[in-house]
Amino acid sequence: MRAVRGLLVVAGVGFGLWGLWLMRDFTREQLTSEAFWLAGGVVLHDAVLAPVVVAVGYVASRVLPAHWRSATATAFVVWGTLTVAFLPVLSGQGGKPGNDTILGKPYVLSWVVLTLVLVAYAGVGALLRRRQGRSSDMKTLHGSGS
């Protein structure tokens, strides 16, 4: 495994250096802009998105009734990641003047529908869980009674 690991690291460093070599004729302005977009995502994730998600999880685990937690977490993972994935089309930016074959869908409406579907998913999941919980409580009751 040592050899494989060494090979991966060496190849990886080589690939990375090749990438840097391809930037050798970029102007200072281009490199500055590139550096901004390279660092921006990391900063935005580590300083904003991740702490917000941790805070949401912390609050949810203490506020939500027990039977809501699991389904809500699943719905939140799907909702949050899809919202990020669809941010470009939701942004209202881009497109080409006089060309309605690009960005020609009601994206915000679709996002609202997606959100409602996932809220419904969490609700149904919570309901099922509560019913399941009750029937297993009953079983425990009967079990201990006999």
Added chain:
Amino acid sequence: MRLPTVADIERRIPRPDDFDSRARGPELTARVGSALGICFAVCFATGMWSHLQYSTPGWLTLSPNPTQLYRWTQGLHIVSGTAAIPLLLVKLWSVFPRLFIRPERGARALVVEALERVSIAALMGSTFFMLTSGTLNIIGWYPWEFSFRRTHEAVAWVAIGALLVHIGVKLPVIRTALGAPVEHPDHDRDAAAPTRRSVLLAAFAASGLAVVLTAGQTVPWLRRVSAFSVRPGDGPQDLPVNRTAAGAGTAKTALDPAWRLELVAGDRTVSLSRDELLAMPQSTHRLPIACVEGWSRNATWTGVPLRDLLALVGADADTDVVVRSLQTRGAFGSSRVVGNVAEDERTMLALALNGETLDIDHGYPVRLIAPNRPGVFQTKWINRIEVGA
């Protein structure tokens, strides 16, 4: 009152143990990470394949076959990149507490730690860069100063390199984690909490949904389902348009009755009107427009085979040619057709699309259409063909 010391501040910063969700753990990270690695590998390979179409090295001859190849590779490029977004976010969530690991004491340990952190910063920065610049390019928004194509290519090498280093560093952890059951041993101590399995399934579901909800722009039977695809798939003559005639500055010149197609071979020039082109033997083929932005669509094209035009000026069918557009604005105003593509019977100067006279936004009076060719090289509004150039 005294000012807080470094130690006071350090005490305030959370430690990895402060994050108490048992859904996190290398068993989850390794599984999401493996899927993510596959997405990145596919995205990288198909992306580099696309770059080879744009700047083909001398040793490589690109074939016009299989007809749908570029459509598949570029469709996969966008699909794998889209699928990666939810996986990346869940993976980063699963390792977020590790950001707060305190550096070990000792010079050697510090150096190793610093190197690993640098490689992870490079990996995160470059993958965010790739996914952001790629998805913004699809919608046609360029809020930056660099060249999209060249920078997207260069940073891709950095990203895949950082990924290889990361796998090399983590290989023992990955192997152990993949061999272990996914669930935390104590997961049922809090039965209501989300489990690793539920987070893993949610990540895969989100990734799959991201694909299904966007891929309709290249997978015809998903068109109605893909509520978030950038290209709904409609357009004049049932085909989307990338650059309109107005956008390319050809709205007037393309309709000029004095328009002629000039075939130039050395000092010999043949000039043809649209009627003269229509009078030549026509051929009809079903060929895709496959755009680098990941949308594609098959259409039925009718026109004059390029090799018949080459015969008119006495050139061999497999001669390299350059086609030039009336276009005055934007890139890709001309393209080179290499000999093996020029001689393919399906490579044509199209005059009609899906049974109607070519729409001006699709390149009226004539456009190039050839099999297995990126959309930007299917030059529209052609007025000049340079033979043997």
